[in-house]
Amino acid sequence: MTASDRNMIGGQPRTPTRRQASNRDHVPLAAVARQHAQLLGTPANSSVVYKLVNDNISVGVSWIALVVVLAIFAALTLSRAARRRAQGLSAPPLSITLLTIAVTAIGGIVLVYICNLNRGLLTPLKGVPWVVPFVGIVLFAYSVLLGRTRLGRYMYAIGANPEAARRAGINVQRIRRIAFTLSAMTAGLAGLVYISFLGSISTDVDGGTNTLYGVAAAVIGGASLFGGRGKPIHALLGGLVIAIVFNGLALMGINAAGQFMATAIVLLVAAAVDALVRRRGSTGAL
Numbered sequence: 066m067t068a069s070d071r072n073m074i075g076g077q078p079r080t081p082t083r084r085q086a087s088n089r090d091h092v093p094l095a096a097v098a099r100q101h102a103q104l105l106g107t108p109a110n111s112s113v114v115y116k117l118v119n120d121n122i123s124v125g126v127s128w129i130a131l132v133v134v135l136a137i138f139a140a141l142t143l144s145r146a147a148r149r150r151a152q153g154l155s156a157p158p159l160s161i162t163l164l165t166i167a168v169t170a171i172g173g174i175v176l177v178y179i180c181n182l183n184r185g186l187l188t189p190l191k192g193v194p195w196v197v198p199f200v201g202i203v204l205f206a207y208s209v210l211l212g213r214t215r216l217g218r219y220m221y222a223i224g225a226n227p228e229a230a231r232r233a234g235i236n237v238q239r240i241r242r243i244a245f246t247l248s249a250m251t252a253g254l255a256g257l258v259y260i261s262f263l264g265s266i267s268t269d270v271d272g273g274t275n276t277l278y279g280v281a282a283a284v285i286g287g288a289s290l291f292g293g294r295g296k297p298i299h300a301l302l303g304g305l306v307i308a309i310v311f312n313g314l315a316l317m318g319i320n321a322a323g324q325f326m327a328t329a330i331v332l333l334v335a336a337a338v339d340a341l342v343r344r345r346g347s348t349g350a351l
Contacts, residue, residue, distance in 0.1 A: 121191065127177050
């Protein structure tokens with residue numbers, strides 16, 4: 066029996082089931098529908114929130130913005146190192162500073178180059194999505210907050226040892242309330258990105274899975290589950306690792322259960338390493 070014979074029932078062509086059609090055409094049809102919606106220019110996709118993920122910076126402006134950002138980063142990095150040396154404080158060697166600037170420049174060039182490649186199916190789609198500078202601004206703001214302000218130092222101190230922080234005169238309850246407020250605000254910003262990606266939102270969103278990915282990103286990136294250690298950039302790097310694992314398994318044809326198991330294994334390994342490092346540090350301190 067040929068494939069055409071199997072698709073005939075009583076002389077009538079058999080229509081594929083909804084599940085079969087969804088599994089077969091989900092990825093290309095989703096991309097085509099997204100570009101078709103952009104071409105129509107409806108009020109829904111003209112909002113600022115929708116454009117956050119679905120609109121791009123032009124190719125020329127992307128390269129100009131990269132040059133400006135790299136120039137500012139290089140100037141700040143070199144001036145900070147020179148200022149610390151002038152004040153007699155410890156500073157990294159000039160070679161390390163230049164290497165940091167070079168690695169950052171290479172990473173930015175690769176990112177902009179990949180984003181400027183044509184990703185369209187119906188029409189050309191090039192440029193850096195607006196969500197990239199959006200995440201960069203949030204990352205920069207939290208990096209300054211945690212690394213350059215008294216509030217950030219208090220948060221690290223409370224995370225490492227709340228009792229010692231209280232005895233040092235820190236208002237632990239107040240700092241904790243501020244930390245949870247900032248966490249809720251960040252979750253709201255992530256919700257805006259998620260709404261922009263989906264185009265809409267409902268009340269039955271799988272929040273448990275998103276929470277698992279959020280915790281896993283922080284732990285895999287190097288943040289401690291016990292507090293007192295970690296940087297905002299670590300969570301971003303951990304999120305990239307999870308995205309690579311998740312998308313790689315999906316491209317290999319692994320089902321959702323296998324993807325969740327792989328993510329859980331990576332999270333368990335990261336948590337175990339964090340616990341061992343903390344125990345070794347405690348043993349060395351004793």
